[in-house]
Amino acid sequence: MYWDKYTHDEIRSIVFDALKKNANYNSEAILGLPGTYLDKETFYDDAPFLNDAPFLSTLITNPNHIGCHTLIKSESLDVFKGTQELEVDLIKICAEQIFGGNTDGQDGYVASGGTEANIEALWIYRNFFIKEYHARTDEIAVVYSEDSHYSMPKATNLLNLPSIVLKVDEKKRNIIQTEFENRITKAKENGVNYFIVILNLSTTMFGSVDKIEPITKFLNAHNTLFKLHIDAAFGGFIYPFTNPNNEFTFKNPNITSITIDGHKMLQSPYGTGIFLIRKKYMHYVCTEEAQYIPGKDYTLCGSRSGANAVSVWMILRIHGYNGWKVKMLSLVDQTSRLCTKLNELKIEYFHNPYVNIIAIKSKYITTEIANKYHLVADSYEQEPKWYKIVMMPHVKKGTLDTFINDLKKVN
Numbered sequence: 001m002y003w004d005k006y007t008h009d010e011i012r013s014i015v016f017d018a019l020k021k022n023a024n025y026n027s028e029a030i031l032g033l034p035g036t037y038l039d040k041e042t043f044y045d046d047a048p049f050l051n052d053a054p055f056l057s058t059l060i061t062n063p064n065h066i067g068c069h070t071l072i073k074s075e076s077l078d079v080f081k082g083t084q085e086l087e088v089d090l091i092k093i094c095a096e097q098i099f100g101g102n103t104d105g106q107d108g109y110v111a112s113g114g115t116e117a118n119i120e121a122l123w124i125y126r127n128f129f130i131k132e133y134h135a136r137t138d139e140i141a142v143v144y145s146e147d148s149h150y151s152m153p154k155a156t157n158l159l160n161l162p163s164i165v166l167k168v169d170e171k172k173r174n175i176i177q178t179e180f181e182n183r184i185t186k187a188k189e190n191g192v193n194y195f196i197v198i199l200n201l202s203t204t205m206f207g208s209v210d211k212i213e214p215i216t217k218f219l220n221a222h223n224t225l226f227k228l229h230i231d232a233a234f235g236g237f238i239y240p241f242t243n244p245n246n247e248f249t250f251k252n253p254n255i256t257s258i259t260i261d262g263h264k265m266l267q268s269p270y271g272t273g274i275f276l277i278r279k280k281y282m283h284y285v286c287t288e289e290a291q292y293i294p295g296k297d298y299t300l301c302g303s304r305s306g307a308n309a310v311s312v313w314m315i316l317r318i319h320g321y322n323g324w325k326v327k328m329l330s331l332v333d334q335t336s337r338l339c340t341k342l343n344e345l346k347i348e349y350f351h352n353p354y355v356n357i358i359a360i361k362s363k364y365i366t367t368e369i370a371n372k373y374h375l376v377a378d379s380y381e382q383e384p385k386w387y388k389i390v391m392m393p394h395v396k397k398g399t400l401d402t403f404i405n406d407l408k409k410v411n
């Protein structure tokens with residue numbers, strides 16, 4: 001049921017076949033496009049290793065993936081349809097196999113990052129409430145916790161929407177349910193009728209995971225009109241693999257869209273945020289004026305590199321579902337071993353067992369240790385309360401040992 005692993009040879013032949021299906025600036029009569037291959041003085045295309053380098057070859061031929069390709073029929077005339085089909089395969093793997101969506105039940109695209117994918121979601125829901133309910137923007141509130149990523153305030157600023165920022169419990173880092181309920185009730189009394197709710201499948205600072213059920217239960221019980229977006233920019237490529245009871249899937253009818261970032265856990269190049277949404281929503285942000293794009297444009301960014309989509313597709317296909325799962329389980333295993341060491345030193349921290357982040361109370365960390373190990377603080381404006389560790393694939397056991405030794409000296 002899960003996607004297979006391909007050999008390097010299989011990957012190479014699939015990507016080169018896709019490039020052959022794309023229009024070729026070298027050999028075809030292409031007069032109308034404002035694009036071309038990368039500058040040949042700088043990125044020469046006859047380097048011998050390119051035959052074994054499908055990603056670099058894609059980069060050099062420079063396909064443009066402008067638009068949203070899950071919407072366009074495969075018989076579309078698009079000149080880059082070969083690599084765009086790989087992007088569609090990638091979106092299907094993410095939406096259907098990682099996030100449990102129905103076959104062909106979701107749209108999506110490879111965005112510049114999690115920020116763009118989050119803005120795209122809020123943009124769609126704002127327009128949805130305006131179009132379907134004739135809402136005014138001041139009647140639509142965006143609801144998220146104070147531990148959410150700063151792309152949320154960025155989005156509400158751009159989209160001119162009011163926000164409701166929810167407090168979290170200082171220790172458990174979860175949304176305080178009574179405060180959530182009071183804020184929603186009060187907002188309704190003040191004329192807010194539509195809610196765009198964002199829940200985190202792991203916050204950036206703590207690796208905390210919001211609970212879905214109490215939030216949606218309250219909203220549904222009070223006949224509240226809402227749309228739920230999941231910000232899985234950080235956790236999207238780890239948590240579904242490490243937690244067998246992952247509830248963040250399209251099987252939950254309350255969830256309409258999900259953001260995941262390839263360029264965090266998946267180790268793909270920057271420029272690989274992924275936006276996923278149920279069918280029948282993308283059209284709320286269709287730019288009708290985009291007449292020269294086959295099928296028009298439904299994305300925030302416009303032109304984007306097809307090589308980015310190919311890189312994410314390659315990574316998922318090199319590992320296969322099982323390979324990726326093994327890799328993510330070993331990262332959380334390494335994280336929990338570090339937690340055991342912190343327990344021995346009686347150091348307080350926050351850690352979700354399915355996520356590779358540990359946030360340590362700042363009183364146990366000296367500035368020297370924080371600087372030496374590039375620990376990230378929760379605030380650079382005020383005195384930090386927390387420092388976080390992210391157990392990424394480059395972290396070596398020796399580094400963890402010296403870190404623990406340094407901690408022992410001061411605790």
Ligand SMILES: *Cc1c(COP(=O)(O)O)cnc(C)c1O
Pocket residue numbers: 112113114115116118149151200202203204231232233234261273
């Ligand atoms: C990193 C991150 C984002 C933003 O992603 P960019 O790719 O930097 O734009 C959004 N939300 C969360 C939870 C993140 O961790």
